Amino acid sequence: MSEQIEGRNAVMEAFRSGQVIDKLFILDGCQDGPVRSIAREARKKDTIINYVPKERLDQLSQTGSHQGVIAQIAAYEYSTVEDILEKAREKGEPPFIFLLDNIEDPHNLGAIIRTANLAGAHGVIIPKRRAVGLTATVAKTSAGALNYTPVAKVTNLGKTIDELKEAGIWFVCADMDGDRMYDLNLKGPIGMVIGNEGEGVSRLIREKCDFTAAIPMKGDIDSLNASVAAGILAYEIVRQRLS
Numbered sequence: 154m155s156e157q158i159e160g161r162n163a164v165m166e167a168f169r170s171g172q173v174i175d176k177l178f179i180l181d182g183c184q185d186g187p188v189r190s191i192a193r194e195a196r197k198k199d200t201i202i203n204y205v206p207k208e209r210l211d212q213l214s215q216t217g218s219h220q221g222v223i224a225q226i227a228a229y230e231y232s233t234v235e236d237i238l239e240k241a242r243e244k245g246e247p248p249f250i251f252l253l254d255n256i257e258d259p260h261n262l263g264a265i266i267r268t269a270n271l272a273g274a275h276g277v278i279i280p281k282r283r284a285v286g287l288t289a290t291v292a293k294t295s296a297g298a299l300n301y302t303p304v305a306k307v308t309n310l311g312k313t314i315d316e317l318k319e320a321g322i323w324f325v326c327a328d329m330d331g332d333r334m335y336d337l338n339l340k341g342p343i344g345m346v347i348g349n350e351g352e353g354v355s356r357l358i359r360e361k362c363d364f365t366a367a368i369p370m371k372g373d374i375d376s377l378n379a380s381v382a383a384g385i386l387a388y389e390i391v392r393q394r395l396s
Contacts, residue, residue: 156225156226156228156288156289156290157213157215157223157224157225157226158172158223158224158226159214159215159216159218159219159220159222159223159224160216160218160219160220160222161187161188161191161220161221161222164177164191164222164223164224165187165190165191165194167224167226168191168194168195168198168224169194172226173226173227173230173231174195174198174200174224174225174226174227175200175201175225175226175227175286175287175288176200176201176202176203176224176225176286177191177192177195177200177201177202177203177222177223177224177225178203178205178209178210178213178222178223178224178225179191179192179202179203179204179205179221179222180204180205180206180207180210180221180222181204181205181206182204183221188221188222191222199281199308201281201282207221210223225286225288227286227287227288228287228288228289228291228292228299229287229292229299229304231287231304231305231306232276232303232304232305233305234276234278234305234307234313234316234317236276236303236305237250237275237276237278237303237305238275238320240275240276240303241275241342244275246273246275247341247342247343247394248275248317248320248322248342248343248344249272249273249274249275249342249343249345249390249394250274250275250276250277250278250317250322250343250344250345251265251269251274251276251277251278251344251345251347251383251387252277252278252310252313252314252324252344252345252346252347253265253277253278253279253280253284253346253347254280254310254326254346254347254348254349254354254355254358255280255283255284255348255349255355256279256284256285256347256349256350256379257283257284257285257349257350258285258350258379259285259288259290259291259294260290260294260380261350261378261379261380262279262285262291262294263290263291263292263293263294263295263296264294264295264380264383264384265277265347265379265380265383266291266295266298266299266302266304267294267295267296267298268380268383268384268387269298269302269383269387270295270298270301270302271298272384272387272388272390272391273391273394274302274345274387275303276302276303276304276305277302277303277304277305278304278305278306278307278310278313278344279304279305279306279307280306280307280308280309280310281306281307281308286306287299287304310358311357311358311361314344314346314358314361314362315361317344318361320342321342322342322343322344323341323342323343323344323363323364324343324344324345324346324361324362324363324364325337325339325343325344325345325346325362325363325364325365325366325386325390326345326346326347326348326354326358326359326362326364326365326366327345327346327347327348327353327354327366327367327368327382327383327386328348328353328354328359328365328366328367329353329367329370329376330365330367331364331365331366331367332364332365332366332367333366333367333369334366334367334368334369334385334386334389335369335389337364337366338393339364339366339389339390339393340393340394343390345383345386345387345390346358346359346362347379347382347383347386348379349379350378350379353376366386366389368382368385368386
């Protein structure tokens with residue numbers, strides 16, 4: 154499936170036909186009737202709207218005729234947080250959920266979804282803003298895992314953590330300044346939080362976590378790729394769940 158739709162008529166038709174649009178890019182300052190109608194449709198569907206300069210649209214455009222509007226569409230349908238919890242109930246297992254704090258690289262997101270599937274996680278939660286959605290690149294990198302692992306998209310990751318805590322789920326985030334992951338009890342219902350490629354887990358999200366897990370590192374550089382960190386911490390959780 155194409156990753157984006159360009160031009161006013163094509164974008165409006167995509168909204169009307171019910172396609173899942175991750176992000177909408179509109180020429181900043183453009184206020185004519187058709188563009189206002191598209192923005193109205195986007196707000197109805199709770200789509201993120203980004204008003205950007207012409208240079209940014211030209212850079213994003215694949216056709217060269219965007220008419221001031223580009224929509225990035227999801228390659229897969231999103232699930233809900235409740236779908237993820239239901240999957241755990243169906244399997245008779247304590248929930249094991251990946252939460253991703255602003256992962257921006259589609260290859261990282263695809264690799265993490267693949268790891269989530271193989272580690273037996275019940276789903277992945279991503280935020281709507283400042284993060285990549287389920288693009289065709291993500292789907293390809295996940296190597297088929299997107300067909301089996303639900304991905305939910307939420308407006309507020311912190312609020313979602315609070316709600317899941319009320320459902321009895323504990324949270325651990327990967328952070329260099331945390332306790333050694335082998336020293337933590339990561340059994341039971343758990344949400345594993347992995348941060349942005351550059352900045353790691355944001356302070357607000359980190360403060361909501363019950364544990365902060367450091368992955369022991371012996372080398373000369375100080376950080377791991379986000380998808381690699383997700384894999385290492387996930388498999389420590391798997392090891393503890395199996396023991």
